Amino acid sequence: MKQRHGPLALLLALGLIVGACADDGATDQGSDTTSSGDTTGETTDAGEDVVLRIAMGSPGEEQIGVWEQAKAAFEEENPNVSVELNFQDDDLYQTIGLLNLLNGGEAPDIYFEWAGARLQSRYDEGFVADITEAVDGELGSYFDEGAFNGMVIDEKNVMVPANADVTTVFWYNTEIFDSVGVSVPTTWEELIDVSNSIKEAGIIPIAIGNKDLWPVGNWTSHMVSRVIGEEAYDQMMRQEIPLDSPEVVEALGYVQQLAEAGIVNESVNAIDDNEGAQLFFQGQAAMHPIGSWLVSWALEEAPDLSFDYFNLPEMPGAGTQDSVIGVSTGFVINENSEHKDVAIDFMTLFSSPEFTSLMVDAGGTPIATGAFDRDDIDPRVTAMMELLQGASALVAPPDTGYDLEVADALYAAQAEVLGGVATPEEAAAAAQAKLDQ
Amino acid sequence: MRPRRRITPYLLVTPALALFTFAVLGPIVATGVFSFFEWDGFGPFDPVGVANYVRAATDPLFRASFLHVGIYIALTIVLEVFVGLVLAGLVTARPKGTGLFRVAFFIPVMLPMVVVAVLWDFVYNPDFGLLNSTLIAIGMEEFTQIWLGDPRFALPAVSVVSGWVFAGFYMAIFYAGFRGIPGDVLEAARIDGASEIQTFWRVKVPMIRHVIEIALLLCITGGFQAFDLFYVLTNGGPFNATEIPTTYLVRVVFRNQEIGYGSAMAVVMTLVVLAIGGVYVRLRRRTAVETVS
Numbered sequence: 001m002k003q004r005h006g007p008l009a010l011l012l013a014l015g016l017i018v019g020a021c022a023d024d025g026a027t028d029q030g031s032d033t034t035s036s037g038d039t040t041g042e043t044t045d046a047g048e049d050v051v052l053r054i055a056m057g058s059p060g061e062e063q064i065g066v067w068e069q070a071k072a073a074f075e076e077e078n079p080n081v082s083v084e085l086n087f088q089d090d091d092l093y094q095t096i097g098l099l100n101l102l103n104g105g106e107a108p109d110i111y112f113e114w115a116g117a118r119l120q121s122r123y124d125e126g127f128v129a130d131i132t133e134a135v136d137g138e139l140g141s142y143f144d145e146g147a148f149n150g151m152v153i154d155e156k157n158v159m160v161p162a163n164a165d166v167t168t169v170f171w172y173n174t175e176i177f178d179s180v181g182v183s184v185p186t187t188w189e190e191l192i193d194v195s196n197s198i199k200e201a202g203i204i205p206i207a208i209g210n211k212d213l214w215p216v217g218n219w220t221s222h223m224v225s226r227v228i229g230e231e232a233y234d235q236m237m238r239q240e241i242p243l244d245s246p247e248v249v250e251a252l253g254y255v256q257q258l259a260e261a262g263i264v265n266e267s268v269n270a271i272d273d274n275e276g277a278q279l280f281f282q283g284q285a286a287m288h289p290i291g292s293w294l295v296s297w298a299l300e301e302a303p304d305l306s307f308d309y310f311n312l313p314e315m316p317g318a319g320t321q322d323s324v325i326g327v328s329t330g331f332v333i334n335e336n337s338e339h340k341d342v343a344i345d346f347m348t349l350f351s352s353p354e355f356t357s358l359m360v361d362a363g364g365t366p367i368a369t370g371a372f373d374r375d376d377i378d379p380r381v382t383a384m385m386e387l388l389q390g391a392s393a394l395v396a397p398p399d400t401g402y403d404l405e406v407a408d409a410l411y412a413a414q415a416e417v418l419g420g421v422a423t424p425e426e427a428a429a430a431a432q433a434k435l436d437q
Numbered sequence: 438m439r440p441r442r443r444i445t446p447y448l449l450v451t452p453a454l455a456l457f458t459f460a461v462l463g464p465i466v467a468t469g470v471f472s473f474f475e476w477d478g479f480g481p482f483d484p485v486g487v488a489n490y491v492r493a494a495t496d497p498l499f500r501a502s503f504l505h506v507g508i509y510i511a512l513t514i515v516l517e518v519f520v521g522l523v524l525a526g527l528v529t530a531r532p533k534g535t536g537l538f539r540v541a542f543f544i545p546v547m548l549p550m551v552v553v554a555v556l557w558d559f560v561y562n563p564d565f566g567l568l569n570s571t572l573i574a575i576g577m578e579e580f581t582q583i584w585l586g587d588p589r590f591a592l593p594a595v596s597v598v599s600g601w602v603f604a605g606f607y608m609a610i611f612y613a614g615f616r617g618i619p620g621d622v623l624e625a626a627r628i629d630g631a632s633e634i635q636t637f638w639r640v641k642v643p644m645i646r647h648v649i650e651i652a653l654l655l656c657i658t659g660g661f662q663a664f665d666l667f668y669v670l671t672n673g674g675p676f677n678a679t680e681i682p683t684t685y686l687v688r689v690v691f692r693n694q695e696i697g698y699g700s701a702m703a704v705v706m707t708l709v710v711l712a713i714g715g716v717y718v719r720l721r722r723r724t725a726v727e728t729v730s
């Protein structure tokens with residue numbers, strides 16, 4: 001039998017190698033999109049097929065449904081446009097996911113982002129389009145002027161507002177407060193006293209799950225800003241003053257007071273935010289310091305829970321004592337998009353009262369004016385918006401407003417102090433040493 | 438039968454070689470190259486020489502992560518390999534009727550590790566988890582702990598979960614080894630008056646020594662690969678008490694976006710594992726020489 005494997009082997013080898021490289025070829029073509037504006041199947045000419053890509057962290061199934069409805073409505077109005085929605089895991093999107101997408105071959109035309117340092121970074125990297133003209137038109141008519149706070153860079157509007165979240169307030173069980181006979185504390189000392197009274201009644205005063213470090217981190221960072229002042233807090237987060245400076249150590253001393261008083265659940269560093277919330281939902285804890293998103297969550301998981309909120313009480317210090325820690329989020333039109341007009345049209349549709357109302361139904365807290373034209377919205381949701389808009393100072397959370405490494409170092413220090421494994425001096429020194437490496 | 442063309446074997450090997458290069462060799466080389474740069478994954482490459490390696494050598498958390506994984510491996514050698522050996526001994530001592538037990542011990546091996554981690558996260562929950570609730574129910578409240586929140590208990594707690602999963606795996610390996618022992622050897626031991634325990638430790642275990650050596654190597658190298666269990670249960674906490682090289686590396690690369698430093702850490706980890714493998718090979722060779730002599 002003659003051996004005829006040579007040509008066959010050659011063909012097989014070439015075929016497999018070319019096949020493996022085929023994706024690279026397509027990717028290379030895709031990466032040219034930003035310069036040529038064309039990918040397979042799409043052009044920017046009017047009437048030609050357009051693919052509009054939108055990326056964000058997953059907002060949950062119900063809100064995804066609203067996005068799907070908006071997509072269908074937009075495609076019906078614009079038959080040449082195909083909308084692609086990309087929902088990523090939240091943590092992935094916030095860390096490496098978005099940057100991967102923006103630098104990839106099929107970058108999103110519209111993407112979700114947090115206002116503040118992150119938005120500034122995207123602007124500096126060239127991924128943010130100027131939408132001032134659109135804001136002066138129909139799109140802007142769907143928002144109050146204050147909604148664009150933090151979304152203006154170099155006098156240009158650069159973000160379409162989506163949500164504004166208060167990152168931490170104290171949610172409290174009104175029935176527990178009534179049964180123990182305490183009222184809402186207005187000062188730090190009153191907070192400690194109220195917590196001690198609740199503890200004596202055999203109830204966990206403050207429950208929170210800090211396995212991922214940000215729940216306590218956001219809360220105690222707000223405390224730090226109240227003690228050292230917003231400007232010093234900003235300088236600390238930008239490393240213009242070190243984490244182990246005397247004023248920061250003094251602020252961490254208040255975290256130590258919480259630990260020494262034993263008024264935070266012992267399991268704080270062993271459970272995550274969901275488990276911490278469950279202690280509150282089940283009535284085992286009187287207070288739960290977390291963000292405005294708790295409202296829809298509690299209405300779903302603990303509909304019989306009687307709860308209300310109070311902002312962090314006044315603390316001894318240089319900060320604005322009615323400051324609010326919160327973050328605005330929104331959608332950015334990619335500067336590299338070849339379909340900016342189409343993107344703006346989509347966001348105009350999505351920000352309209354019709355879809356804003358649908359988002360409210362889906363548990364969202366949009367800040368478009370359509371959200372507040374309803375009388376069935378939970379008053380606590382409205383209260384959160386009023387708290388944000390009425391705040392004398394808005395403090396940015398470390399992990400969305402500043403460099404993640406600095407945020408992580410601060411969060412770790414705060415967790416160590418609250419867990420009683422380090423003094424404020426030790427924790428702050430260790431945190432700064434980590435950053436100095 | 439020699440091929441007509443000398444190039445034919447090389448052509449036949451090319452597809453596999455291409456796949457290996459693309460999926461294995463390429464990333465390894467790329468990781469090595471990245472380790473000499475400062476790079477966030479998207480921006481420009483900034484050459485830094487060996488600075489990343491110097492940083493890895495002086496990073497107290499990176500050094501501590503090796504200590505933690507060493508403790509984890511030591512615990513899992515007991516909880517996985519030793520327990521697996523004992524279980525195999527038990528099921529082979531009385532082969533009849535042990536099929537159900539063999540299956541039961543092996544079931545955790547088939548579960549995805551993430552599922553196991555979520556399950557045990559509930560078990561260890563200090564407020565309403567199964568373990569503390571059971572201790573309270575049987576009047577042992579003083580033994581309740583914040584299992585995953587106390588630096589003293591977190592690492593052993595994670596190791597117990599690993600033992601729960603993989604003891605069955607090693608039991609299956611050792612069971613196969615014990616089944617391969619000639620029956621007349623065991624019969625001779627019994628005739629000489631050896632008890633079951635004596636037969637187990639003095640006859641069975643020495644006869645599967647090579648299987649045990651392989652199991653130890655698997656356990657040690659597997660320990661360095663651990664990630665998902667730690668990520669879900671503790672993510673390196675509390676207070677970095679369960680930080681192991683893999684969890685730290687993932688955080689450096691995917692959260693801090695320090696690809697260069699993360700690559701250097703990966704290279705160091707690889708060298709450590711290769712060194713351990715080298716020691717193992719040398720010890721085996723020495724043991725083989727001693728056995729022959």
